[in-house]
Amino acid sequence: MKQLLAKRQTGFTLIEVMVALAILAVVAVAASRASSAYLNSVDVLRTSTLAHFVAQNIAADIRIQQTIVTTNSTQTLNSQGREWQVVMTVSDTAIPASPALKQVNISVAPIIDTQVRKAVTNIDILVADATQDTGSLDLAGVSNSGARL
Incomplete structure (x- = not known):
């Protein structure tokens, strides 16, 4: 009998297993x-990177084709x-001496399940209208902050 009591079973208890x-x-x-x-x-x-590629491609198309962008537009592609x-x-640029320059903001938003989501990228480009006289621009007296020296 002592021998039976001396042999304890080893292993995990149910509580230890549950913990x-x-x-x-x-x-x-x-x-x-x-x-x-x-x-x-x-x-x-990934969505932000792809949207930036789309915006850069649109900007490159505008520059290559020398498209005159004069009105706001929305397109799906x-x-x-x-x-x-x-x-x-x-919009007009901050440079009043050159009305032929236009600033174009390109905003790209993903369309998921036919719903337009929030814009994930914005880029600004300057576009010159070749039919208008761009004039001359003297930047010699202008500092980086735009104030006259």
Whole structure:
């Protein structure tokens, strides 16, 4: 009988197993949330990068074709494997001596499930109207902040 009592069974109790499973569950949930956040940030960065490519391509097309952009416009296009809404806003430049220069803001927003999302990139370009006299611009007396010296 002493021999039977001396031989204790070794192993884990039910409580120890349940505590280990609870810790494992908490770690699994945390890892799942971290990987979900990582995948979401990768998707946001990818969308932003592709939108910037679309905006740069539109700006290059305007410059290459020497298009005169005079009015605001909105267009939908399929590029980079996605659908995008491109909004071009035309305004006068801060340079009053040259009315032939126009500032064009190109804003690109993804279209997901036929809904236009928030714009993810904006770029500004200067466009010169070749039909107008651009005049001469004297920048010798202008500092970087735009104030006269």
